[in-house]
Amino acid sequence: MIGKFIKKAASFGFDGFLPGIISVIFLAYLFPFAGAKDSLIPLDEIAQIGVSIIFFFYGLKLNPIQLKAGLSNWKLHLMVHLSTFVVFPVIILLLHKLIPNIHTEDFWTGIFYLTALPSTVSSSVVMVSIARGNIPAAIFNASISSLLGVFITPIWMEVWFSETAKGDFELGGIFLKLILQVLLPVLLGLIFHNKYSWFAEKYKVRLKQFDQSIILLIIFNSFCESFTENVFAALSINDLLRLTMFSVALFFVIISITNFISNLLNFSKEDKITLMFCGSKKSLVHGTVMSKILFPGSDVMGVILLPLMIYHTSQLVICSILANKFAREDR
Template sequence: MKKKDTTPRPVGLIPRAGALAARAGLDWFLLALISMIVLAYLWPEGGIDREPLSLGDVAGYGVSVIFFFYGLRLSPEKLKAGLSNWKLHMVVQLSTFILFPLLILPLHSLFKGTPQETLWLGVFYLAALPSTVSSSVVMVSIAGGNIPGAIFNASISSLMGIFITPLWMGLFLTSSSGDFDMWGVMGKLMVQVLLPVVLGILLHRYWGELAERNKGRLRVFDQIIILLIVYTSFCESFARKMFSGFSITDILILGVAMVGLFFLVYSLIFGITKLFGFNRENQITAIFCGSKKSLVHGTVMSKVLFPEATVVGIILLPIMMYHALQLLIASIIAQSEARKAAN
């Protein structure tokens, strides 16, 4: 006799819409990001004032805590287990740090000297960022891909980005600002990001299991710090009217461009994996890890790479849009792949 399905189902239009949004990756965090931008527009003083407490300083300290806990959950054994699959690693890392920037780089001549050049710089910054960790692994898991390979590549990408992202950005920040100190930037990132990660890895054997058990709470902490960085960054931009030169049309075109960028990279990686003869599991891992970009690293590095706080809000806009879109599109694709595997 077939067992009756007793799984509770949402009743009514609103719960069903909420369940559908959750499956598509539209969680509270994406809505909170939009709310932070609106709040920054309505109340920019809250992110600028240093009395009684500077939210920018709180966010800065929170960044180091984020990466300490990230290192604490990073298992050296899992990293070692994924070392042998070099073709997969090569495709993911070259897609993340070479393919993305090379797709955006030729467009610079179209925007150079125009008000939209800062937006282009934000898109190039997005292209130079490392891959995500948590969402990449989750999507690979849902779609039935190579999970150890996803963990290895997402983790290594995060560490490599500390060095590679500033190198790419130095090409344009040096030309636009003669006082850009490449080694100074890397030094700050090593102290603020790499050092906490290394410390967390060293303490993994003692507290790693505890951090893994509380990963849900740690994720909420990560998101709160990102929201603080987004709020304070946009406060600076709105207070100094940095968005006055951009129209709604510019923002809509940027959104369409981010969708196009995702599908372009997705298609190119799919073709490369076919050429290399990847099996289904490795193909899924390469596509999801290679097409993702990290909002965490984007917000963190922006505080170091762009000392002129007024432009940070504009610089972060492309990665915020891409982050929302990659979660939505990748969730739909991952669910589709899961259904194919089940049939």
């Protein structure tokens, strides 16, 4: 009985990763010196190498033939990426102008960073599959979203820092780092796809565990630095509850917008499901690994990543409920 429940939960994305996130944050609170800047263990350098390995195997798993075949449904693709990269950040920019004093600028930066990120890959495809949506389109959009995020996310962050007048953001240097550490490994993986994709398929469970381990390492490192500098002192339980409610509200706003667009453009039910799920989700993987490049040496990294982690949990819960609802409707 318990085994079946665990297996079912894992199919929705509720595996040991979420408890792992909570655990490493707690460990960072207890032992902040272990991941601080003057730590004897070079966690930052280890994480950077791990990031490149993650994206190499991501490229190795990408199928160029499937990506090419998915180009035809351009209206759906356009709407997914407009939702992911335009609607999300514009909403937060407007809210920041209307209620700028709701919290600290670092807190707002974390919320905006969340909205500027690409969509998820694996969980989007899983949810679309459960809901009986357009699976090939989900694979195409999730994959392309990840590649577009390398360029679009830093551009939005430059807009944000220009808008808030908080520090300099060297876009040229950021692009160079992202190209070398993210895009180049992906391209190398694509080059070796035909010959070695079997390896990524055979060891996909181990590779997923490796990906999660690197993400947990980055989260631990980030929170150690934030706890060392005591940046969470102004953050209360009420703030966390408000952030959770905000995440849920933001998700439903995006879902409502994508639903409206789907009806307006007369999308099929399968395309509608794909737009709603792919256009409303944000990638914890990309958000975590890109943060090391976009905010190097930042003491407030924990605060910046907090909204993303809460939104990640919220989207898994809500999407699993919606996916099952759509699946039951087809019975």
